[in-house]
Amino acid sequence: MSTSAGAGARTVRVKAPGKINVSFRAGPLREDGYHSVASLYLAVSLYEEVAATSKPGTPSTDITVSIGSSSVPGLAAGVPLDERNLVVKAARLLAEVSEDACGVHLEITKRVPVAGGMGGGSADAAAALLACDALWRSGLSREELSHLAAELGADVPFGLLGGAAIGLGVGDELTPALAPTPLHWVLVQSPLGLSTPLVFGELDRLRALDGGEPATPRAVDAAVLSALRASDAEALAAVLVNDLQPASISLVPQLAEVLADGTRFGALAGVVSGSGPTVALLAADEDHALVLAERLADAGHNALPVHGPVHGAKIVSDLHH
Template structure:
């Protein structure tokens, strides 16, 4: 199939099949960053948690051989800059569909409808979740018959966070974050998220970190794993123990680029969060709560103070099929 330029226009014919899939956003409760590599990436060691904020992708067979994309309005808390999300080949969901078309015998034309809930350029892997949901939906729609392991290999071609959005739960990520090992995290952990009204480019944040380190004459070591205390806290579901060891090497760079995030972190401390950290490359701030009630209370107080906030829990399942309908 030769996909056409994706647009927000177009749609399914009068009778077609639609497969809907969802995939979660993520938090990095530990994120260690090594030096810049020759390939332009950084080696990392990360502890991922999938959170209960889901992207949804509806994949519908259409006449022709192109790929079109649209955004679906949602009653979830507003997602800043959702309208600025590219609907062409820059979109990871489009790239995922093209990849699936390449490995499928008889792909059809395709319309993707994306329901955004994870912040755009927010450090929570929203685009990666779109890609993971698209891989799963297209596999079902076109009867590709790929195993989860084969889908994970395709996911790794799309970006470091896509394999985790497919896997979900909790995991340790090495390499550039795509070499995943599932981690035990049986007990729920609860968070209040503050969604910023701006985005941060992941490459820009990594570059800022490199500059900060160079200015300090600091040469980072290659990360060799995740702090065992992080993994123990996840295994036990001990929020207070986890709060004491949360780590994000990208946070100083994100704060350098967006100093106002420090005020959000201070606000979390004032309202009783166990700990707060910038999620991934930011600018979403995740505040760890004692329990579900505390997370809701934190989110409500932050909302009253004018923040775009919501309560979530982790870990949750990875990408899954929600429905499969012919109309």
């Protein structure tokens, strides 16, 4: 009998950040159906939480999921509570390489918009990996966890890493980037979700209409990296870019109004984050972000001030009961 099967239940709680894409370049469609990208990910202070509770004496295939009561209302709608949820896949993957795995219940507290271009599901998967690793005492290094994370999706390794990072390949080849001082942003969340494949499909359609074939991106623009390193919001504002933005706006035309409102209310610059529909507006500092969020809220937008970079997945409590 494994040690975890004989012990009492234990709960490990992990939080992992959502992300925004400060810069996102997408190359042409590849033969494998993906696009090569060059992205700058920034982990921001909007966290998902996963609490993993052991079920002593049960097989490691006994994995259940629920949504925590302190989730943001409305965010849990449409989140699958079965095999389709990335947290279940994460726990299964880790159980395969853990000698001491038992059944586990995973409770997700949702705060990052679903299908919002912020990697909320990927943050959940990263949190589940770290929580189950601690719960089952798997003893995997961060690097080994990152390899497993990459099998779950391109954004999952970043959920573990956090901070700021350059993502190449399909976004999963990560290199940390220097961003010593947090920058301040206002996120405008949309009641709508956008599926990433749908947005990339629209990008390909718009590019075919234009007749232009983009080059494969090999690096993130040096001006973006230099602005982050200097924590220079004004310089970063001039180089925010997202190749997916025209496709997201084509699918959800209201996003153009959100970006226009952001500028009208004083944002230094705005960009659709990833595949959208969350819009990230850059502020000069913390006070500016608070004022901007207030103005946008008064105009009827769901606006939230955040800062980044912040740390990646992190254990916040570990309790036996």
